[in-house]
Amino acid sequence: MSPTILLGALLPAVPLVAGLTGLLLPPSPSGATTGEDRARRAAIALGVAGAAVALVLATALLVTLDAPTEASTTWVDLGGLTVTLGVRLDGAAALVAVAVAAVALAVQVYSVGYLRRGPHDDVDVDHRYPPYAAQISLFTAAMLLVVVAGDLIMLLVGWEVMGLCSYLLIAHDRRLPEAPAAAMKAFLVTRVGDVGFLLGIALLGVSAGSFRIADVLAHDHPTGTLTAACLLLLAGVAGKSAQFPLHTWLPDAMAGPTPISALIHAATMVAAGVYAVTRLYPLFDRAPAALAVLGVLASVTLLLGALAATAQDDLKRVLAWSTVSQIGYMTGALAVGSPPAALFHLLTHAAFKALLFLAAGAVIHAVGTTLMSRMGGLRRGMPVTFWCTVVGLGALAGLPPLSGFWSKDGVLAAAGDAALHGAGPAPSWVGWLVWLAGLAGVAVTAWYATRLLLRTFLGTTRSPLAHPHDPPAVLRWPLLLLAVPAALLGLAGFAGAFAERLRPATPATPERPSDLLPPELIHLGPQLLLPLALLALGAGLAWARWRRDPAADPATALGPLRPVLARAFRLDDVQHTLVVRPTAALARLVRTADEVVVDGAVEGSGRAASGLGGGLAALHRAALPRAAAGVLAGALLIGLAAVLIGGVA
């Protein structure tokens, strides 16, 4: 086994061991505080160590990997259908692995300070740190498994374990009444998508005769099967990556602790869908119908997320809708045929969104509330947080020279190319759709990013009782370290080696010779001006509104649209009416059918047998005169029959 393969195999294994070991620790303090301290310290050590080792391994992999490699062994042979255990490593996998491990480490360190008893907590609150840290390690292991998996079934295993850890972690804080419902909603909505994902994988595996990704990519699938499988896979992508129409779970998932939102719902899990599509991109390349559907979904999600973010009052919900919208950019890039652009935006988004969430966590920790209407004027008390947030929001909005500008521009350039020149596998109207939606999204994103900054940090303080201060070191350092890639990662796009790694590994065939030139991630030219103008427009509008009345919410400019946007066009209610209520009614119907029909049949058969027996017994229970009459009449009839049939001799 070559060193790179070993590194790839160890990547998910190390956090898995850390997670499983951490689960053995006692979850709650039992008796003396020394017990709690010991368990907490052990959990912290395991979590941080697991993430740190994973980061080291991922960096080593990135450095030592020079060509895409793959290794696998057969695990199960289901009579013609093979399931393998193996890794498939290429540049994209290494980069994403580094991003995942880095964010996981930052979150583990940050959580140490976040989940400590703070000034706003009750005296006897129990943060249950050991299972929390262990579940984060498990989650990291699952995400890394998805990243390096060489077999679709292994990918599915990692996929599902991520969903499980997400459910457990969203419901972690038992003091919140909305957390269990949010966790259940997240689990069920992603489950709906996962059904499609599983069916898509099954179709591909059966068609190729093996679940190994290399085999599936190399096999010549019939067009119908391919399109159907890709559409089904898109269902899973929509669920995990919170795209329309399965996006409703992500804003509610903000009930989980903020570091979890940073890790799972900003940087990693929601990006797993995008990553899975890039892994299987050669298949999608051959199914333009699926890409067209993806393009439509991406455009709708992009605008939906951005518009919903404009009207939210909860700080974390703004960031959640922002995530929905930015992933729309990534899926839009995939739809117009540019996986490198999607992956580039994925990496920068991981950095700046994690940064934003962790900064929001610092603010929430200081102020004690998540509502922006109770914040304001925090800049003076929390300068470090303020500047980190500026960097994050700038990257989000696409302010040059921060990372988000370069990656978003890459997406828009690819979309413009597809629209104007028909490049890419999808039809050109998909390119137009994604491009126009993306451009409109730039303006709206700038607007709500500016609003967030102004509402939270500038202006007058609306919560005079709080004494906001910069967070302690253990919370501050992850912020500062994440600010670096959030600011500078975009410039890596100029490096050819970086861009080369982002190209998906496609085997060269005579019809499609591999590109000798690295794909261009950065496009310098006049087309940069349009997004910049829209950025200035959006930010300017928000700032002007704020200047007019610093105490009011700029969102009042939305007027009567605000409630509609705040509830994201009431899609939650639509989902409730179309899916939840019929399912609940069906469940009630099934239960009634089981109790009345099935149980009734069983009990009814018993009662019928008893009744029949009773009836027969009543018939049988003849009084003597009737019985005697029956006997004698019967004898007479038999004699008559004997005489008539037998004949009288």
Add this chain to the structure above:
Amino acid sequence: MRPVIPYVTAALLFGLGVYGVLRRRNAVLVLMAVELMLNAVNLILVTADTTVRAQLPHGGQVFALFVIVLAAAEIGVGLAIVLQLYRLRATVAVDEVPLAERSPASAAATSTGAAAAGGTEGAR
């Protein structure tokens, strides 16, 4: 000797016995009718001895003796039952014996109105 005469007599006696079993309400009278039936059978057996040349001579008469013994045994046991029934129910009407398992006995409503002579109201 014309055998048809005793044969027809026996047939008529049998019919009368059947009639009596189905017509009478008193258990003792029912038993009397049963005796009529048994005697009719005896008569047929004895007459058959004269008309049928059996391998074993007097087989019919031997069987008639056996039937008499059986009738004696039967009347002994039957009357014991009737007397026990009278003790429990104070009536020997055959259509007043309750058959339902848990319904209270209708012993109080006897046609003769006789009180239960030492009998109990226990279940059947």
Add this chain to the structure above:
Amino acid sequence: MTGADVLLLGLGAVAVGAGVLVVGTRHLVRAGLYLVVCLGALAGMYLVLTAELVAWVQVLIYVGAVVVLLLFAVMLTRAPIGPSDDLDRPGWPAALIGGGAGLGLAAVLVDAYRWTAVELPAAGTAERLGDQIFRSWVLPFEVLSVLLLAALVGAIVLSRPEIGRPATDRNPARRVADAEGGRSR
């Protein structure tokens, strides 16, 4: 018609007539007495048919024991002495079935024998019948004696006064041990 035929005819008429009265009378005690007449007529018919032993056994056991038992039962069940009105159930099923049985049987027998005549066989004396019983029919004879024993025991058991009383009243200690010959329960 020989003398035997005349005798048979007369005795048969008496038997049938007495039988009609047994099943038809409204006096309970008279029914028993009519039964005596009927059984006696039958004994006479047996004599005419040269079945001597059967005739005497008929008189001895049937008329002498069975009818007496029946009359005892009539008295022990407090039968009214005069006519009773509630002795009978509806008559039509009885008439139907009884008439069907009797007349049907008669028709079959008449059809079989018509007005043929047979010779009377040798008399069925005690010696001849005994010879048959203890030679060819000894096994049924022994079985019958067991049956009689069973009937005897059964009649005694059924006559016990404890049957039907609640269990608290049944006191094994009050059992009449001397009547059972000292047998313990």
